[in-house]
Amino acid sequence: MVKPVEFWFEFASTYSYLSAARVEAACAEAGVPLIWRAFLLGPVFGAQGMTDSPFNMFPVKGAYMWTDMDRCCSDLGLPFRKPSSFPRGSLLAARVAAAHADAPWVGSFVRAVYHANFADDRDIADDAVIAAVLTEIGQDAAAVVAAATAPDGKAALRSATEDALEHGLFGAPSFLVDGALFWGNDRMEQALAHARSA
Numbered sequence: 001m002v003k004p005v006e007f008w009f010e011f012a013s014t015y016s017y018l019s020a021a022r023v024e025a026a027c028a029e030a031g032v033p034l035i036w037r038a039f040l041l042g043p044v045f046g047a048q049g050m051t052d053s054p055f056n057m058f059p060v061k062g063a064y065m066w067t068d069m070d071r072c073c074s075d076l077g078l079p080f081r082k083p084s085s086f087p088r089g090s091l092l093a094a095r096v097a098a099a100h101a102d103a104p105w106v107g108s109f110v111r112a113v114y115h116a117n118f119a120d121d122r123d124i125a126d127d128a129v130i131a132a133v134l135t136e137i138g139q140d141a142a143a144v145v146a147a148a149t150a151p152d153g154k155a156a157l158r159s160a161t162e163d164a165l166e167h168g169l170f171g172a173p174s175f176l177v178d179g180a181l182f183w184g185n186d187r188m189e190q191a192l193a194h195a196r197s198a
Contacts, residue, residue, distance in 0.1 A: 003195045004033035006176040008164060009110070010041040011090035011097075011124060012053070013172040014069050015185040017114040020173075021078055023188060024107045032195045036106050038097035038157065039164040040090075041172055048170060053087050069118075072185075079119035088117060089125035091157075096130065096144060098160050099153035108137045 007023050009016040027034040041053075055062035066082055073080035093113045100106055112133045116122040122129050127145070134141035147153050167176060175182040175191035182191040 002032055003178045004035050005191050005195050006035045006037050008037045008039055008169055008172060008174040008176065010039060010172040011093045011113050011117060012087035013041065014055075014065060014118065016173040017118045018069075018072055018076060018078070018173075018185045019188055020110050020114050021076065026188065026192060030192045030196060032192055036097060036101045036110065037160055037164075037176075038094045038101070038110075039161045039169070039172075040094055040157065041087075043161050044164055044169060044171070056086070073118075079115070081119055081121050083117055083121050085123070088123060090117075091125075092127050092130045092145070092148065093124055093133075095148040095153055095157045096134070098157040099148040100144065101156075105137055105139060109134065109139070112137055 005023075005027055007019065009020055024034060051057075053062075055065050069082075070080055072078075090113075097106060097110055097113075100109075103109075113124055113130070116129060116133055117124045124130065131141040131145060134144050164174075167179075168181060169183075171183055173183075173185055173188075175188060177191050177195045180194060182188070182194070
C-alpha cells in the first residue's frame with residue numbers, strides 16, 4: 001500500500017526551495033499522496049542549542065552552501081539570487097501554509113513564497129509581501145491572512161512545530177513516510193521510493 005509523503009519545510013531554508021519546486025510534481029508522477037507540513041526551524045534549532053542558522057554560525061559551511069545552491073538551481077533550471085538578508089523571518093507565510101495545508105492552492109503559494117525569497121530577493125518577513133504573493137496566485141489575501149492569524153490558524157503552526165520536535169526533525173527539508181525520516185533535498189527520491197514500497 002502506498003503511503004503519503006509528509007514534506008516538512010521552512011521558508012527561510014535554502015534547500016527547502018529546491019524540494020518545494022519539485023515535490024508536488026514528483027509525488028504526482030510517483031502516485032504518492034503529498035502532505036504539506038510548514039514549521040519553524042527556530043524552536044528546532046533552539047532545542048539543539050543553536051541561536052542562528054548553522055550556515056551563519058559556521059561561515060565556511062555557509063559559503064559552500066551559497067555556491068552549492070547556485071549550482072543546484074542551475075541544474076534544476078530554477079532562478080536563484082542570494083537573498084540580501086538571511087535567514088528571513090517567515091512567520092506569516094508559515095502560518096498561511098499551516099492553516100491552509102489542505103487548500104488546493106497551497107503548493108502554488110509555497111512555491112511562490114520561495115521564489116519571492118530566493119529568486120526575487122523580496123522580504124518575505126513583510127506581511128505586505130505575503131499578501132501580494134497571495135493575490136498573485138489568485139487568492140483573497142485578506143481572507144486567507146485573517147484565517148491564518150486567527151487563534152486556530154496560529155495554533156496550526158504551533159502544533160506543527162511541536163510535532164516536528166516530537167518526530168525528531170532537526171532541519172529542513174525533511175520527509176516523513178510512515179514515521180521514517182529522510183532529511184535533505186537529496187533524500188526526496190528515497191522518501192518517494194519508501195512511500196511506494198511501504
